[in-house]
Amino acid sequence: MVGNIRKVYDYLTVKQKKIAVAELKADRLELQQEVAERIDDYPKIVREVLLHTLDSWTLEIEQLEDDIARDHGAQM
DSSP, rough: OHHHHHHHHHHHOHHHHHHHHHHHHHHHHHHHHHHHHHHGGSSSSHHHHHHHHHHHHHHHHHHHHHHHHHHHHHHH
């Protein structure tokens, strides 16, 4: 699934990638707050999924930011 999302990112403009990064960061922050406040309320498998999701979103943000930087360099 993640590979398919990466392919979609190839077709986005720099502006769209910046919007995606901003939305991912906002979602990640909300999830981080939820995890910080209530992680022990969830069963172990759910905790693992939540933590994996945080890691995945962080990686996606980093990759998108790299794409943006590379796209800006190509446009100059």
